[in-house]
Amino acid sequence: MNSKVLITSLGWEPRFLLGMEDILSNYKPDHVVIFKPSTFFLDVVEKNKADLSSKLDSLGIHYTYYEFSSDNHVEVWNLALNVSAKFGEGADFVLDITTMPRYLILACLHGLENTKSKFKYIYYPPLSYGDWLSSDTGKPQMVFRHSGIAYPDLPTCLFLFSGFDLSRAQHFVDFFEPKKIILVTQQGDQLDNTSRCVRQLSGGAEIKTEQLNAYSDPVELKNQMHQLVKSDLEEYNVVATSVGPRPSIISLYLLNREEPSIGLVHANAHQYNKDYSFGIDVSRKFESVIDFSVSRK
Amino acid sequence: MNNNPFDFDGAKNLPDRLLIDWFIDDHNYSRFLRSSRNVLLLGHRGCGKSMTLLYYSLPLELKKLDTPLEQKDLSHFGIYVSCSTPLARRVDHDFFEDDKFSKAISEHYFVLSIAVCIAEHCEHIVDVFDAESLEELKEELFYVFDDELPADSSIFKSIKRALNKELRRTQEQFLSFESRTDFTFARTFYTLIVPFLGALRSVAALRDTHFSLMIDDAQDLNEDQRLMLNSWLSYRDHSVFSFKVALATVVDFDRKTSTGGSIIEGHDYITINLEQPFQNESSQFGMLARSIIEKRLKNIGVDVSPDEFFEESPEFKAELAVCWQEVVDKYTLEHPDAEKKQINDYAYKQARALYFRRRSPKANRPTYSGLDTLIHLSSGVVRNLLLPCYWMYDDAVSKSAGAVVTKIPPAIQFDVIMKESEKLWSRVRDGLDRELDDCSKEQAQLIFNLVSALGDYFRDRLFNHASEPRIITFTVSERTTDSDSRLLPVLGLMRKAQIMYRRSGPSKDAGRQEDYYTLNRLFWPARGLDPHGQHGRASIKASALITSMMTGKFPTVVEPGTQGGLFDE
Numbered sequence: 019m020n021s022k023v024l025i026t027s028l029g030w031e032p033r034f035l036l037g038m039e040d041i042l043s044n045y046k047p048d049h050v051v052i053f054k055p056s057t058f059f060l061d062v063v064e065k066n067k068a069d070l071s072s073k074l075d076s077l078g079i080h081y082t083y084y085e086f087s088s089d090n091h092v093e094v095w096n097l098a099l100n101v102s103a104k105f106g107e108g109a110d111f112v113l114d115i116t117t118m119p120r121y122l123i124l125a126c127l128h129g130l131e132n133t134k135s136k137f138k139y140i141y142y143p144p145l146s147y148g149d150w151l152s153s154d155t156g157k158p159q160m161v162f163r164h165s166g167i168a169y170p171d172l173p174t175c176l177f178l179f180s181g182f183d184l185s186r187a188q189h190f191v192d193f194f195e196p197k198k199i200i201l202v203t204q205q206g207d208q209l210d211n212t213s214r215c216v217r218q219l220s221g222g223a224e225i226k227t228e229q230l231n232a233y234s235d236p237v238e239l240k241n242q243m244h245q246l247v248k249s250d251l252e253e254y255n256v257v258a259t260s261v262g263p264r265p266s267i268i269s270l271y272l273l274n275r276e277e278p279s280i281g282l283v284h285a286n287a288h289q290y291n292k293d294y295s296f297g298i299d300v301s302r303k304f305e306s307v308i309d310f311s312v313s314r315k
Numbered sequence: 316m317n318n319n320p321f322d323f324d325g326a327k328n329l330p331d332r333l334l335i336d337w338f339i340d341d342h343n344y345s346r347f348l349r350s351s352r353n354v355l356l357l358g359h360r361g362c363g364k365s366m367t368l369l370y371y372s373l374p375l376e377l378k379k380l381d382t383p384l385e386q387k388d389l390s391h392f393g394i395y396v397s398c399s400t401p402l403a404r405r406v407d408h409d410f411f412e413d414d415k416f417s418k419a420i421s422e423h424y425f426v427l428s429i430a431v432c433i434a435e436h437c438e439h440i441v442d443v444f445d446a447e448s449l450e451e452l453k454e455e456l457f458y459v460f461d462d463e464l465p466a467d468s469s470i471f472k473s474i475k476r477a478l479n480k481e482l483r484r485t486q487e488q489f490l491s492f493e494s495r496t497d498f499t500f501a502r503t504f505y506t507l508i509v510p511f512l513g514a515l516r517s518v519a520a521l522r523d524t525h526f527s528l529m530i531d532d533a534q535d536l537n538e539d540q541r542l543m544l545n546s547w548l549s550y551r552d553h554s555v556f557s558f559k560v561a562l563a564t565v566v567d568f569d570r571k572t573s574t575g576g577s578i579i580e581g582h583d584y585i586t587i588n589l590e591q592p593f594q595n596e597s598s599q600f601g602m603l604a605r606s607i608i609e610k611r612l613k614n615i616g617v618d619v620s621p622d623e624f625f626e627e628s629p630e631f632k633a634e635l636a637v638c639w640q641e642v643v644d645k646y647t648l649e650h651p652d653a654e655k656k657q658i659n660d661y662a663y664k665q666a667r668a669l670y671f672r673r674r675s676p677k678a679n680r681p682t683y684s685g686l687d688t689l690i691h692l693s694s695g696v697v698r699n700l701l702l703p704c705y706w707m708y709d710d711a712v713s714k715s716a717g718a719v720v721t722k723i724p725p726a727i728q729f730d731v732i733m734k735e736s737e738k739l740w741s742r743v744r745d746g747l748d749r750e751l752d753d754c755s756k757e758q759a760q761l762i763f764n765l766v767s768a769l770g771d772y773f774r775d776r777l778f779n780h781a782s783e784p785r786i787i788t789f790t791v792s793e794r795t796t797d798s799d800s801r802l803l804p805v806l807g808l809m810r811k812a813q814i815m816y817r818r819s820g821p822s823k824d825a826g827r828q829e830d831y832y833t834l835n836r837l838f839w840p841a842r843g844l845d846p847h848g849q850h851g852r853a854s855i856k857a858s859a860l861i862t863s864m865m866t867g868k869f870p871t872v873v874e875p876g877t878q879g880g881l882f883d884e
């Protein structure tokens with residue numbers, strides 16, 4: 019029988035422990051892999067670590083913490099690869115992305131693809147968000163092994179799944195100075211801006227806007243993204259990122275898997291709001307299955 | 316395409332014709348770009364660096380004059396190379412944590428990008444090469460590309476294709492799951508670019524051509540590439556090529572080279588600083604700003620002067636005129652023998668100060684408006700000038716009910732200026748750590764404290780200083796190693812965030828130079844203060860700045876008795 023491995027990332031938000039409670043209430047893994055970024059709100063994180071350890075001890079579940087510094091992208095990448103390799107092909111993985119940093123999600127996906135794993139991923143939205151969330155102010159960075167194929171004589175097209183706050187999207191636009199922007203927002207969300215802000219965001223670039231549902235089937239979402247971008251692949255260097263709802267990052271990974279010429283990019287947040295979010299909305303829990311054991315396309 | 320004439324972004328996205336129409340090739344030393352020297356173009360984002368490089372690149376040079384290709388002047392061949400491409404952002408070099416590998420892959424990507432740009436630029440002039448030249452080129456380039464090339468007008472297309480193929484192959488190696496990549500085939504500057512340019516120079520049409528490799532956004536290169544570029548800058552023979560490097564940075568330019576040496580200004584390169592923050596209406600930047608507005612208005616068919624278009628509030632003007640007259644009358648009465656120049660100098664310093672002093676604390680903000688005010692508010696950065704103009708025009712169009720906008724009413728100018736000013740304060744209040752990579756939360760607080768305290772200081776000065784009330788620039792006196800270590804990193808971050816500007820100016824010790832600092836003048840409207848500064852600077856002790864930074868209060872404001880000791884101008 020395959021071993022059951024739950025992968026999560028220790029967070030300071032209330033929904034981290036609440037989410038783990040919910041997962042463990044009807045699923046008993048053999049091992050829990052807990053990534054522990056060593057950057058933000060260590061006091062809360064340490065307390066959460068103690069609470070989680072005690073919970074896992076009481077359930078008799080093995081667990082390992084993997085500490086890393088989020089500033090060192092090589093370290094993060096290698097860590098994620100080593101972890102997936104350690105548990106090997108054939109393990110039943112569950113990936114809890116609720117409070118997992120985006121670059122770590124991408125590294126985990128790469129590791130899981132490397133081991134040709136089929137896995138379930140889970141995301142819990144909070145009840146509400148704080149008045150500000152974070153600042154993605156670090157330099158955007160192409161993702162190892164998923165940087166796409168770029169040519170110096172082609173203009174850039176930025177595919178961007180944005181949140182309601184366009185200032186985070188602006189960071190990527192300023193950085194890449196794209197000639198074209200495909201701006202995707204979550205269906206139903208009202209952009210906290212006017213058309214004037216969208217115009218300012220574009221910086222003279224051609225801009226195409228679209229609303230998609232990040233909480234839909236990841237393959238279907240990937241297909242919708244593909245539709246939006248496929249006519250640009252020949253004429254542009256396409257780079258894609260998401261600062262919107264976290265599950266959208268999974269579909270972006272799948273998009274890159276289908277079109278390896280699209281480069282994935284991320285930017286580490288430099289600072290987070292301690293009150294990033296409040297509570298957990300279990301009723302809106304989102305989960306889906308990805309199967310990397312089947313070939314690409 | 317946006318019809319707003321004050322579009323301030325994305326020079327790279329502008330159509331060539333518009334860029335040619337909008338560019339002002341005066342008041343900014345940009346003619347150095349056509350020289351055979353290495354030139355470093357410095358300035359904040361929005362200073363016009365990309366526009367300057369593009370303007371002097373070959374494709375635009377060809378479009379400037381409507382003459383047949385064979386009659387074009389090809390003595391200068393500008394090759395524009397952007398570093399803000401996804402290719403330049405790759406992190407493949409980090410993957411194996413191997414210095415040698417990192418240098419090789421970094422140089423490989425960089426030089427292949429440059430070579431593609433050279434080939435692409437050459438496509439514009441392929442028709443000037445005769446059959447004999449093309450044959451010659453083919454022979455020469457065989458040794459560079461190790462590939463059979465056609466000796467016809469498709470030669471550069473073929474080169475580009477070959478180079479892009481090489482780039483694709485390299486990038487594809489990093490998509491696979493293999494743990495290690497062989498990289499013994501890496502291209503270098505001296506095995507690809509130097510022979511490529513040498514081959515081009517061997518043909519008759521380019522025999523006397525100088526190639527300028529225009530590297531834009533060099534701050535986006537990785538560390539290996541930056542060191543390499545510095546090494547190339549130290550290449551002394553400029554008979555064939557030179558570099559024009561645009562760098563959006565405010566930190567000191569790192570002069571180290573990849574071989575452990577360093578490059579020297581004046582010897583290896585000259586610097587053009589596009590940031591000219593201490594402008595007035597008649598300064599180089601003042602004239603440039605006026606020309607930019609004038610040209611952009613002309614391009615949309617608005618035949619009014621920039622001063623008419625951005626009209627100053629008549630009420631403000633009238634009240635200022637009253638203050639001016641009052642100051643002149645008072646001075647003349649006290650100094651009956653004063654000459655006209657003395658009277659004017661005095662009124663220049665005092666009249667605006669009197670206007671601001673006289674205003675009731677409960678009065679509305681002054682109606683900030685007029686072209687001069689916009690120029691002062693820009694702090695010498697083209698983007699800072701165009702950004703409020705852009706929104707003012709946008710608002711004016713919304714309110715014009717379809718009519719052509721021939722001027723921006725002062726009320727609209729005021730609204731936009733206040734909004735932008737308040738936005739700037741919010742940025743600092745919210746914490747620059749939220750937007751700067753290397754700014755800690757503590758430093759962000761120190762910055763907010765310092766900006767607030769300097770605001771108090773200059774407010775106090777405007778309202779109370781007897782002889783030089785309108786000074787908004789300062790130098791740091793009584794510096795020590797300790798004060799420098801506390802103060803300079805914070806001032807550096809403020810400059811990086813473009814809330815503070817620095818230039819070098821004469822010090823009071825004859826012949827020496829010192830740093831002059833001024834806060835972004837857009838801070839002042841939200842506090843009801845005057846963004847128009849005057850010539851001169853206040854000398855503020857380092858200890859007073861450190862106290863301000865720590866407490867948010869300028870020492871002279873909290874301790875009026877110490878004022879004499881802290882102002883030593």
